[in-house]
Amino acid sequence: MGKILKYWPKEEIIKALQALPKDKPINKKTIIEYSKKGLICNSSLIPNKFGSLKNACDEAGIRCDALYGKEKMQYMSKLNTKWNKKNLIKLIRKSFKNLDERTTPTQFGLYIKRNKLCAVDAFRKHFDTIENALIQAKVKYRNYHWSTERIITALKKINNKYGPLCKFEINKKFNKMGLICKIKCIRDVVGSVEDAARLAGFEFIEPRLKGHDFNGKIGKIETEELDKIEKEKGIKLERQHRLEINDTVYFIDGYDKENNIAYEIDEKHHNHTQCQDYIKDKDIKEYLNCEVIRIKII
Numbered sequence: 414m415g416k417i418l419k420y421w422p423k424e425e426i427i428k429a430l431q432a433l434p435k436d437k438p439i440n441k442k443t444i445i446e447y448s449k450k451g452l453i454c455n456s457s458l459i460p461n462k463f464g465s466l467k468n469a470c471d472e473a474g475i476r477c478d479a480l481y482g483k484e485k486m487q488y489m490s491k492l493n494t495k496w497n498k499k500n501l502i503k504l505i506r507k508s509f510k511n512l513d514e515r516t517t518p519t520q521f522g523l524y525i526k527r528n529k530l531c532a533v534d535a536f537r538k539h540f541d542t543i544e545n546a547l548i549q550a551k552v553k554y555r556n557y558h559w560s561t562e563r564i565i566t567a568l569k570k571i572n573n574k575y576g577p578l579c580k581f582e583i584n585k586k587f588n589k590m591g592l593i594c595k596i597k598c599i600r601d602v603v604g605s606v607e608d609a610a611r612l613a614g615f616e617f618i619e620p621r622l623k624g625h626d627f628n629g630k631i632g633k634i635e636t637e638e639l640d641k642i643e644k645e646k647g648i649k650l651e652r653q654h655r656l657e658i659n660d661t662v663y664f665i666d667g668y669d670k671e672n673n674i675a676y677e678i679d680e681k682h683h684n685h686t687q688c689q690d691y692i693k694d695k696d697i698k699e700y701l702n703c704e705v706i707r708i709k710i711i
Contacts, residue, residue, distance in 0.1 A: 421454035423462050423472075429453040430473040438478035439470055496535040498549075504530060505550040514553040518544040521554065559594040561602055561612075567593040568613035580606055580617045605686055619662045634710055635678045639667040642676060642708075650676065658696045665697065673703040680710045 421429075430439070433452060437443050444456045444466060456466075463469040470477035496504075508524065509516070516524070522533050522543050533543070540546040547554050556563075571587050572578055580596075583606065588595050596606055603609040610617055639650050650667035654675075657663075667676040675697055679690070694705045 421458055421462075426454055426459060426462060426469060427473045430469060430475055433475075439466075439475060440478045441466060496531050496539075498539045501531070501535060501539060501546060502550045505546060505552060509550075509552045509554075515555050517555045517557065518542070518547060521547065559598050559602060561609075564593065564599055564602060564609055565613045568609060568615075572610075572613060572615045576615065577618045578610075578615070579619070580610075605689065607689065634680055635666055638678045638708060638710065639676065642667065648672065656697065656700060658700045661696070663693055663697060673701060675701070675703055675705045677705065677707045678710060679707050 429452060433439065433443075433447055441456060444453060444459065447453050448455050459466050459469050463472065467477045505521075508521070508530065512521070512524065522536075525531060525533055525536075536543050536546045540549065544556070571592055575582075575587070583593060583596050583599070587593050593599075599606050599609050603612070607617065636652075639652065642648070643650055646669075648669050648671065650669055651665075652667055654665040654668035654670075655662065656665065665675045666678045668674075669676070677690070677694075690707070694707070697703065698705055
């Protein structure tokens, strides 16, 4: 093993290149291999010093087998000659007989590399991405990307098959079935779950209409904050107090009936529902003639 230098000037790199074993072609792969053995500097340092490995080899007076520019394009074109769109689609469908719907485009790319079925660049050449290739091959794969269009389409299908829907069923039921992403994802992409439902052509119904006695899940943070208010003020709050106002059903997080005060606990997701919260507060104030106190949780 050669001497590992902390500092590699150009002169030392040239000497190291000239001293490398002659039994293997000099390219990026072999330079990485030799650098691990300490025979030459890290492979990324050579382009920084010389512009490219080929330039370094030219200065060292040795042959370089690394391909660049037009030569590389010609090589890749020749390598992928037999892999036209039709053959690649056949390869995908044949491969997916050994795979399943949980396979992602990235995993399929690794499967292709590991089994040396063809160059992954062939997919990019004809389809731009592996995901596009899987779509055109019409195979079922696992897709982590939820666009607005995909969310709306999923909601329409769920509503047509399982509707009418309650909002809390998204996480509790349909996400676990793999039919749609979680509520947090819908909020991040669309803005709010209610907006997504309206774009899909329906509105969520209240849980009580499907035999549920609560409006979704009462969170741990909400419970702790309301417990704190009760203890500090010496009052008793009615949790998830239900009101029907102008055909709209509202649930107050904590209602102090004796003092006619409504407490709402605003967790992080309320950053996306400020408009709905304003309408809710206005309706509750007019209906109960009460004070509404919102407590923001940072």
